Structure formats: C-alpha cells, structure tokens
Amino acid sequence: MTRLSALIAGLLALAACEQQPAGEPVVRSELDGPGSQQGPEIVEAEVPQEPARASACTAVTFEDVPLTHCIADPKRHSIRTVLAAEGGQPYGSLASFAGSAQAETIAFAVTGGAFGDDLRAIGYYVEAGERASELARGGGDGNFYMKPNGVFFGSDGRWRVLATDAFFATVRDRPQFGTQSGPMLVIDGKLHPDFEDDGPSRAVRNGVGIDREGRAHFVIADAPVSFGRIARFYRDELKTEQALLLLSNNSALWDPATGRLDSGRAGPIIVVETKP
Numbered sequence: 001m002t003r004l005s006a007l008i009a010g011l012l013a014l015a016a017c018e019q020q021p022a023g024e025p026v027v028r029s030e031l032d033g034p035g036s037q038q039g040p041e042i043v044e045a046e047v048p049q050e051p052a053r054a055s056a057c058t059a060v061t062f063e064d065v066p067l068t069h070c071i072a073d074p075k076r077h078s079i080r081t082v083l084a085a086e087g088g089q090p091y092g093s094l095a096s097f098a099g100s101a102q103a104e105t106i107a108f109a110v111t112g113g114a115f116g117d118d119l120r121a122i123g124y125y126v127e128a129g130e131r132a133s134e135l136a137r138g139g140g141d142g143n144f145y146m147k148p149n150g151v152f153f154g155s156d157g158r159w160r161v162l163a164t165d166a167f168f169a170t171v172r173d174r175p176q177f178g179t180q181s182g183p184m185l186v187i188d189g190k191l192h193p194d195f196e197d198d199g200p201s202r203a204v205r206n207g208v209g210i211d212r213e214g215r216a217h218f219v220i221a222d223a224p225v226s227f228g229r230i231a232r233f234y235r236d237e238l239k240t241e242q243a244l245l246l247l248s249n250n251s252a253l254w255d256p257a258t259g260r261l262d263s264g265r266a267g268p269i270i271v272v273e274t275k276p
Contacts, residue, residue, distance in 0.1 A: 211239060
C-alpha cells in the first residue's frame, strides 16, 4: 500500500467514528487487529446522578464523646411507634424492621423504650392510638426504675416528654403514640437528682428531648457515656426542658440516608417519617 493510500484509509476511518449520544454506552472496537471472539468491549459512560437525600442526623462531639444527633421537625416529619410485624412477633431488631419498611419514606428510626425478655414494652406503650401496655408507676431494679422515669408521646405533630407522675396527673386523652422508659435526663430544665456530672456508669445510650419549638431531638452515643454527660448535652447544648433516656446498651439507629443500620436487640421502635 502506498503512503497516499494509507493516508486516505486513515482519514476514512476517522470520519467513520461518530460521537455517541450522552448517557449511552460507548462501544470500542479493535481497529488494528483481528476482532475479539468475546465481542466489543462496552464501557458505560458516566451519567449524572441525582444527589442523595439529606440526612436528619449529624455527628457531633460533646466533651470528647462522639454522638449522633437527629432532629424530627413537626413541620417536616411524623412520628409513630412500632413493635411487631403483622404476625404479632416483635421485630426484635432495627434490621428486621428495615427489611419490611419503605426506606424512602423514613427519615430515621431508633430503639425507643424499655422492654423485657419477650421484647415487649414493660411500661406504657401506645401504637396507632391503641394502648398495648399500661403506665408503670411501681418500683424495681434497673435504669427504668430510677425515679423519675418518663414517657415520650404525641399526637398530630405535638410531641412531649413528661415524667411519669406528671403524665399520670395531667394527660387525659390517649396519644397516637407513646413509650415509657427511664430515667428522665432533664426535668423542667434540671438534671435528674441522682446524676453526677460524669458518674462511673458508662454505656452506649440514647435519648429524646423536646425543644421550645416542639422539635424532637434524638441523640445516640457512639461511645460509652455517663448519665450526667448525655443529660448535660440535652440541657446545655440542645436547651431541652425535658429529656428522657430511651435505652442503655441496646441503643441503635437506622438512618437510610447514610446507610447506617446498627445491630442489637430492640423492643419498641420509634419511627420518624418524612411527610409527603
């Protein structure tokens, strides 16, 4: 082949190469040798992806303890409690619940409320307006019975935390959801009377408190934390007048926006959903 013929052939080959439409696979064929027996190599062109939805949770540090702080806003979110699947057996973990839930509607979910060996609530528990367990006012052993304990409850976007005796004395209508646990972390702007600033009892703990705007602040420790320290975070940083410990050691969070799904046993589960 003469040099001129080779040049013409090269120009024709270049002219035959058309630009692929955006977002379509780019097909690369061998030009200089025998064709591949496996067919052409297909390389997927990059297609712009929609940005991931924002998480309602942020990582914070308080006095050298890592925490995750999630906010439920009644203008944007609704809250419900769940315990068991349709068959009546408790979910038992956030992973089990997540497997049956519509993740796109859920802002986050946390373990929420004291439970017994059967994974059912040992205190007040209301789901979808139906009371499954009555208010517990007696004594006993464990964190739940560190008086005052309390109730997290709400209806129609108004969410509250009250000490158990205050709940018993003032709440007449059954809420849409409710879960009892203990101890209270903050009562009327003051720390639980039995707490030290940073006592020796350390565990992975989570709680809930309500601010003056009616938002619910869910906090889970990402390392063992004392009662006093997590309570002071609610009082001093979040400015919540009332805050309740939800669990110790079995604390867990599911945040679909970030893919976080903690393991561990669960009784009652608090689900925060994004309004349509």
